Amino acid sequence: MKRHLLSAADLSLDDATLILDTALEMAAVSDRTVKKLPTLRGRTVVNLFFEDSTRTKTSFELAAKRLSADVINFAAKGSSVSKGETLKDTALTLEAMGTDAVVIRHSWSGAPVNLARIIRGSVVNAGDGTHEHPTQALLDAYTMRQRLGRIEGLKVTIVGDILHSRVARSNVLLLKTLGADVTLVAPPTLLPTGVDAWPAEVSYDLDSVLPKSDVVMMLRVQRERMGAAYFPSVREYSRRYGLDVDRAAQLQDHTIVMHPGPMVRGMEIASEVADGLRSTIQDQVTNGVAVRMAVLYLLLGGSESAIGSVEQ
Amino acid sequence: MSWLLKDVLLYGEGSPTDVVLRDGVIAEIGTGLSGDETIDGAGCVLLPGLVDLHTHLREPGREDAETVETGTRAAAVGGFTAVHAMANTNPVADTAGVVEQVWRLGQEAGHCDVFPVGAVTVGLEGKEMAELGTMADSAARVRVFSDDGKCVSDASLMRRALEYVKAFDGVIAQHAQEPRLTDGAQMNEGINSSLLGLTGWPAVAEEAIIARDCLLTAHVGGRLHVCHVSTAGSVELIRWAKSKGWDVTAEVTPHHLLLTDDACCGYDPTFKVNPPLRTQADVDAVREGLADGTIDAVATDHAPHALEDKETEWGAAAMGMIGLETALSVVAQTMVEPGRLTWRQVAERMSEAPARIGRLDGHGRPLAVGEPANVVLVDPTARWVVDPAQTTSRSRNTPFAGHELPVRIRATFLRGTPTAVEGKPA
Ligand SMILES: [Zn+2]
Numbered sequence: 001m002k003r004h005l006l007s008a009a010d011l012s013l014d015d016a017t018l019i020l021d022t023a024l025e026m027a028a029v030s031d032r033t034v035k036k037l038p039t040l041r042g043r044t045v046v047n048l049f050f051e052d053s054t055r056t057k058t059s060f061e062l063a064a065k066r067l068s069a070d071v072i073n074f075a076a077k078g079s080s081v082s083k084g085e086t087l088k089d090t091a092l093t094l095e096a097m098g099t100d101a102v103v104i105r106h107s108w109s110g111a112p113v114n115l116a117r118i119i120r121g122s123v124v125n126a127g128d129g130t131h132e133h134p135t136q137a138l139l140d141a142y143t144m145r146q147r148l149g150r151i152e153g154l155k156v157t158i159v160g161d162i163l164h165s166r167v168a169r170s171n172v173l174l175l176k177t178l179g180a181d182v183t184l185v186a187p188p189t190l191l192p193t194g195v196d197a198w199p200a201e202v203s204y205d206l207d208s209v210l211p212k213s214d215v216v217m218m219l220r221v222q223r224e225r226m227g228a229a230y231f232p233s234v235r236e237y238s239r240r241y242g243l244d245v246d247r248a249a250q251l252q253d254h255t256i257v258m259h260p261g262p263m264v265r266g267m268e269i270a271s272e273v274a275d276g277l278r279s280t281i282q283d284q285v286t287n288g289v290a291v292r293m294a295v296l297y298l299l300l301g302g303s304e305s306a307i308g309s310v311e312q
Numbered sequence: 313m314s315w316l317l318k319d320v321l322l323y324g325e326g327s328p329t330d331v332v333l334r335d336g337v338i339a340e341i342g343t344g345l346s347g348d349e350t351i352d353g354a355g356c357v358l359l360p361g362l363v364d365l366h367t368h369l370r371e372p373g374r375e376d377a378e379t380v381e382t383g384t385r386a387a388a389v390g391g392f393t394a395v396h397a398m399a400n401t402n403p404v405a406d407t408a409g410v411v412e413q414v415w416r417l418g419q420e421a422g423h424c425d426v427f428p429v430g431a432v433t434v435g436l437e438g439k440e441m442a443e444l445g446t447m448a449d450s451a452a453r454v455r456v457f458s459d460d461g462k463c464v465s466d467a468s469l470m471r472r473a474l475e476y477v478k479a480f481d482g483v484i485a486q487h488a489q490e491p492r493l494t495d496g497a498q499m500n501e502g503i504n505s506s507l508l509g510l511t512g513w514p515a516v517a518e519e520a521i522i523a524r525d526c527l528l529t530a531h532v533g534g535r536l537h538v539c540h541v542s543t544a545g546s547v548e549l550i551r552w553a554k555s556k557g558w559d560v561t562a563e564v565t566p567h568h569l570l571l572t573d574d575a576c577c578g579y580d581p582t583f584k585v586n587p588p589l590r591t592q593a594d595v596d597a598v599r600e601g602l603a604d605g606t607i608d609a610v611a612t613d614h615a616p617h618a619l620e621d622k623e624t625e626w627g628a629a630a631m632g633m634i635g636l637e638t639a640l641s642v643v644a645q646t647m648v649e650p651g652r653l654t655w656r657q658v659a660e661r662m663s664e665a666p667a668r669i670g671r672l673d674g675h676g677r678p679l680a681v682g683e684p685a686n687v688v689l690v691d692p693t694a695r696w697v698v699d700p701a702q703t704t705s706r707s708r709n710t711p712f713a714g715h716e717l718p719v720r721i722r723a724t725f726l727r728g729t730p731t732a733v734e735g736k737p738a
Contacts, residue, residue, distance in 0.1 A: 086624055088623055108628060109508055113579045114579055114624075129509050129627065192506035193501045193512055194501070198507075
């Protein structure tokens, strides 16, 4: 595996499989009463969040703590765009403190790549702008495998604001590596120019794709996009691209419904569907911790079985 | 003091010849000549001093990035004897006072002639026309007007500007960028931007403005110069406008001749520039356009930036790259070595045409006895590796770091006085 996890494209099939297998072992730990491993004792993991995200930050923090790492939540007040401390200065500070891994969330695409050029430790991209969110894609893949028993050959449909979604980018790249067939569904305005070169099919028609899907992943659509004329109204968006009860009824019995959160109930997904049996939304949150444990463990030098002799 | 340039090839043609520069002019051309100082020019090409239509000297306002002094020294090292200083300074060059100040700083520095470009609109705000006539009548004799960096997007204002400057033979140099199509744009819109998650700057935003401006130019009988053409579609539009006989000229930058948006994939803001680096098809098209004369000139868009404005996240970084010291080498690599241009044509694209567009006297003149001794001597066989730490410019943001490029500039002369010798300011 590479030293950093900046993009889902950094992962080979072997890397991704190793992470998912390791996460399975980690999940076993999370089921125990004492949910802690000594593996990263004495190592320091910094959560560097330039953008608010309580869910992702908490998930990474829990993951690092379960591996016994020292966790620092670095207060990155505002972003460097507001001409405060620059990313470079922050990186040099972290470097001086001797950190082993930095988990970074940033509103600018590519900031983790810039950070990785400056510091010696490992950098984990916890979401950068509209670029990528590789651990989200890993936990999504983990969840698919958990529910459906495999990833290769699955028909995965990703619906929503593909243009601005880092989750979609990471999922497309990782699922390609893992052998799934991805179809992106969105109004043409919410698909990037250049999407034809992505390893995915594209459709504007949700109803024709749904019955063939094994996995349906709904993405959040921000209301603000309406003001920029990406679509005329929330009502029209929901009518054409929302996963409502009638649409969910078209799905095959085994098909699962995913959402990376936070969701806008009633817009891209109906409450009945989000809370229904097909929904993996809670599993995704749970699995996030195990997957992030696996990522931190493997990046920080673990090559043995994650829990080794501790667990038989 | 006279200088003998011995055994040089005029425009890279014919047989070795001696050229003597004396009293500010080319005094003699022949064989067996002598002078007070001699440069052995065997195997070297003599060209008229290069003229840049598009230079950001940053003074006044951002003297930490560049000054007239440092920028013109860099120009001399790059073989230029004249540069057009862009108007987006602070204060903006939108009055006779500011353009005269920049012009005087250039005169005092003495490394190359500085011709200030006047802003088209007050404060580059695209609302009210600046006092174009007063700038034209000032000591700076402004003929090129541009809101560079900002497009004059208001069609009515653009029409009036094109009309108004006819009175003093001015030209509107347009940075063609439809603002509503480029809100928050970070790089070329295409496959790479889609994967990098960076907001796209679509080719159509450039082409739509060029098409409109060509039509406006035809309508009012004005004179349009299109800055830094970057797309294949733009080249086609300009070719079409020229075929109609309209007075439209265009420039291309060295970086758009050599680099593609693949360079952006590592999020290194050195490669963030406006207009953005495009695709290989666009690079091929601008090369072809420059070769066939659709694109009249090479202009550097030399845009120095302080380190802290580039050593940051891509989205927060400033746009632009320096180019004065590498321009001729990049043109040699992309155009001369592959046989697209002869040295004679390089003289046209990098000296004569830009001087003509800027209505300059004394630059872009023939290599002939009695003409001003604004010349540059280049060694076409030498090669060098670009090292940002070695720039004469105050800034380091060259996109060619580590590139091995052809051609070294042996010496640059401004009215017979050396301004740079063997890669160093004289
Ligand atoms: Zn410009």
